[in-house]
Amino acid sequence: MRTRPLKVALLGCGVVGSEVARIMTTHADDLAARIGAPVELAGVAVRRPSKVRAGIDPSLVTTDATALVKRGDIDVVVEVIGGIEPARSLITTAFEHGASVVSANKALLAQDGAALHAAAEEHGKxxxxxxxxxxxxxxxxxxxxSLAGDKINRVMGIVNGTTNFILDKMDSTGAGYQEALDEATALGYAEADPTADVEGFDAAAKAAILAGIAFHTRVRLDDVYREGMTEVTAADFRSAKEMGCTIKLLAICERSKDGASVTARVHPAMIPLSHPLASVRGAYNAVFVESDAAGQLMFYGPGAGGSPTASAVLGDLVAVCRNRLNGATGPGESAYAALTVSPMGEVVTRYHISLDVADKPGVLAQVATVFAEHGVSIDTVRQQGRPDGDGEASLVVVTHRASDASLTGTVEALRKLDTVRGVASIMRVEGE
Amino acid sequence: MRTRPLKVALLGCGVVGSEVARIMTTHADDLAARIGAPVELAGVAVRRPSKVRAGIDPSLVTTDATALVKRGDIDVVVEVIGGIEPARSLITTAFEHGASVVSANKALLAQDGAALHAAAEEHGKxxxxxxxxxxxxxxxxxxxxSLAGDKINRVMGIVNGTTNFILDKMDSTGAGYQEALDEATALGYAEADPTADVEGFDAAAKAAILAGIAFHTRVRLDDVYREGMTEVTAADFRSAKEMGCTIKLLAICERSKDGASVTARVHPAMIPLSHPLASVRGAYNAVFVESDAAGQLMFYGPGAGGSPTASAVLGDLVAVCRNRLNGATGPGESAYAALTVSPMGEVVTRYHISLDVADKPGVLAQVATVFAEHGVSIDTVRQQGRPDGDGEASLVVVTHRASDASLTGTVEALRKLDTVRGVASIMRVEGE
Incomplete structure (x- = not known):
């Protein structure tokens, strides 16, 4: 084994960073054995140097992250600051000064992955x-x-623990969205401002990264259709149960049938209870992958938290250190397929639509005509009068597979019918 | 991209091998893009050269596998023959003549993994x-x-699809073992001689490989405790249901609490329905991993079949080809931890024991005394008289955690009691 240590600079020392530093110390022998050389924490860049950090030598702590990545003797920079800047500049500077980079920064990778990969490749890092x-x-x-010799057709995942916790709570208790969110906040699963989670921004960034890797095609954050889950109601869960389904916020990346284009989207959807993703509880994440040869795979585990994220960072750190000792690099960005990223209108799936309609003869015929005119084929219809006798009935339509554009056209036309008083909900049905 | 192709020799052209050859042809451009050079099928060693093999150039087919691996111009040998010999000699010869090796051979890896890894390392392959x-x-x-920076404490998996199909069928239909096996055979999930699957030999080989990798310690096939699932009955499933459990054939690799030793075992066990492994249906496989930092992870997918296995082979082929172009090798055997592999007696778990006892006062006290004398603490006892009034009752004991040795001692003593007419079943309870 080489005795001269590999030097690691840690950018950020919050929940994840402090755990990375801790494991680097407690598992130093293990890491050295797995890498083939010891690794040494050579510097830790923080915003608040006065904060006491257990187990970290204070002489390593600096507020000058730029100087740290420019030192020239750093082998690997671990970036766990998050956000776009200064993370982006620091990573680019790290490459320029000879370091490889391990990052946990989904927002940055989703937005600027191509440029960062290009910088890594330019400098052979x-x-x-x-x-x-x-x-x-x-x-x-x-x-x-592992799937490098296979062809992935779909990646469908629960990639945000906060929203899965909320939806699981609504499913198991019948609670409404606000009540479930309040509990998630009280338990620390949701942040004070939960927008990034509940509006699907976090999941959309992950969808962009996953789609890019799965399809060997650049998928930008802007390419991802995004719909949050704040409008999912207890009534939607009751409808889902009647269908033998539950509701999950899904990130779905798909290759089109002809293979020439891909789509990426984030939205709530009904999935059958028999689908492996349906049983993913609490704040856990899981990603379901369908490929030509391997068939159906699922990867399940904690999607967030200091220790789990640190585990992933350290796995990367070992790989990057090994590559460095070998004088090699691992697989870089793979965008050779360069497929078209199609807009949401071209996505084809099934829909569950709840309408409030006038409770009188002929309404179903009118509604069915609108669906037919837009080329959306109906699978089942369920009509129920209401006990309060307000002259309205509920009409629940489940469609066969149709394009999002056709469904949007259908709904616009339905809203113009006098007999349709309102569109209570539209939910996609996936995983069948 | 390099234009001179990397040369691949395929040993075996059965269900998996023919699928590897097929994908190498149909996905040639994709593979070249991912590797950075084209790959070329340079030879296929088979036993029956007269068999027509669609899509394979007959001039590549040979019955002389040894000559093929000795050619000297082969970059990667893909071994999908299975069994110990001639696979072992061919792999060793391949290393000696400059090739790297991708193998799907669990029996060989479980038995001779250390020697094969040593040969690979000696030749830098x-x-x-x-x-x-x-x-x-x-x-x-x-x-x-991925988990190279983490510390794995337990790997628990359903690693044999045939037995999971049989147990799932027993669970869902109430069928007995023989009836479920017959169905598995008729559907092609079980072989004509199902011994390797139902007696746990196949799972034991996989347990040895998994334990070695998880704990960085050599675990030989002989180190794995093995118990088949041919004695699991419909009554066991009824008992499991009463406990809120199902029964799976599990491969379990564990680190001891003090971290100094490990165990590996294969046997049927009850697991709670809420455990992610409980919902693994049909012939699917899944492996549940518990580690210090990452927490609980699960990997799910098809455990067998030509295409799925070929997908895994091709992923390895891409990695090995990339390493070769880089003039490097991937991580080799990691056995640095060299922990003791403890025998089954030291395994600590819970037990569900069904006894046939005399239906008279004082029996429970006698039985409870035997458990206490062997240091096995009882969690619950359920006693029921029998409607047929044969003077016997059933006594179901569920224990707290105890060592396998203590439990074995307890059962031996129970058998000697006059009032215990028989031990109907002993089942371990896992995953709590």
Whole structure:
């Protein structure tokens, strides 16, 4: 074994960073054995140097992250600051000064992955980011490497623990969205401002990264259709149960049938209770992958948290250090397929639509005509009068597979019918 | 991209081999893009050269596997023959003549993994075998690489699809073992001689491989305790249901609490319905991993079949080819921890024991005394008289955690009691 240590600079020392530093110390012998050389924490860049950090030598702590990555003797920079800047500049500077980079930064990778990969390649360095998607779950490496000889057709995942906790709570208790969110906040599963989670921004960033890796095609954050889950109601869960389904916020990346284009989207959807993703409880994440040869795979585990994220960071750190000792780099960005990323209108799926309609003869015929005119084929219809006798009835339509554009056209036309008083909900049905 | 192709020799052209050859042809461009050079099928060694093999150039087919691996211009040998010999000699010869090796051979890896790894290392070549455990499920790479910075404490998996199909059928239909086996055979899930599957030999080989990788310790096939599932009855499933459990054939690799030793075992066990492994249906496989930092992870997918296994082989092929172009090798055997492998007696778990006892006062006290004398603490007891009034009652005891040795001692003593007419079943309870 080489005795001269590899030097690691840690950018950020919050929940994840402090756990990375801790494990680097407590598992130093293990890490050295797995890498073939010891690794040494050479510097820790923080915003608040006065904060006491157990187990970290204070002389390593600096507020000058730029100087740290410019030192020139750093082998690997671990970036766990998050956000776009200064993380982006620091990573680029790290490459320029000879370091490889391990990052957990999903927002940055989703927005600027192509440029960062190009910088890594220009300087012959590694950029690894297993921790950026689904926390501790080994996912990027299996997709990039284990399935490298296969053809992935769909990646469908629960990639945000906060929203899964809320939806699971609504499912198991019948609670409404606000009540479930309040509990998630009280238990620390949701942040004070939960927008990034509940509006699907976090999941959309992960969808962009996953789609890019799965389809060897650049997928930008802007390419991802995004719909949050704040409008999912207890009534939607009752409808889902009648269908033998539950509701999950899903990130779905699909290859089109002809193979020439891909789509990426995030929205709540009904999935059958028999689907492996339906039984993913609490704040856990899981990603379901369908490929030509391997068939159906699922990867399950904690999607967030200091220790799980640190586990993913350290796995990358070992790989990058090994590559460095070998004088090699791992697989870089793979965008050779360069497929078209199609807009949401071209996505084809099934829909569950609840309408409030006038409770009188002929309404169903009118509604069915609108669906037919837009080329959307109906699978089942359920009509029920209401006990309060307000002259309205509920009409629940489940469609066969149709394009999102056709469904949107259908709903617009339905809203113009006098007999349709309102569209109570539209929910996609996936996983069948 | 390099234009001179990497040369691949395929040993074996059965269900898996023919699928590997097919994908190498149909996905040639994809593979070249991912590797950075084209790959070329340079030879196929078979036993029956007269068999027509669609899509394979007959001039590549040979019956002389040894000559093929000795050619000297082969970059990677893909071994999908199975069994110990001639696979072992061919792999060793391949290393000696400059090739790296991708194998799907669990029996060989479990028995001779250490020697094969040593040969690979001596010649500076790669030995990859993702397909040897749990078919298409990316498992070895995540354990070896993604979790390389973490400490794995337990690996518990359903790693044999045939037995999971049989047990799932017994669970869902109430069928007995023989009836479920007959159905599995008729549907092609079980072989004409199902011994390797139902007696746990196949799962034991996989347990040895998994334990070695998870704990960085050599675990030989002989180190794995093995118990088949041919004695699991419909009554056991009824008992499991009363406990809120189902029964699975599990491969369990555990680190002891003090961290100094490990165990590996295969046997049927009750697991709670709420455990992620409980919902693994049909012939699917899944492996549940518990580690210090990552927490609980699960990997799910098809455990066998030509295409899924070929997917795993091709993922390895891409990695090995990339390493070769880089002039490097991937991580080799990691046995640095060299922990003691403890015998089954030291395994600590819970037990569900069904006894046929005399239906008279004082029996429970006698039985409870035997448990106490052997240091096995009882969690619950359920006693029921029998409607047929044969003077016997059933006594179901569920214990707290105890060592296998203590439990064995307890059962031996119970058998000697006059009032105990028989021990109907002993089942371990896992996953709580």
């Amino acid at each position: 590694d950029l690894y980011y297993e921790a950026a998607v689904a926390g501790a779950i080994p996912l990027i490496r299996p997709l990039r490497e | 790669d030995l990859y075998y993702e397909a040897a455990v749990a078919g298409a499920i990316p498992l070895i790479r995540p354990l070896r690489e």
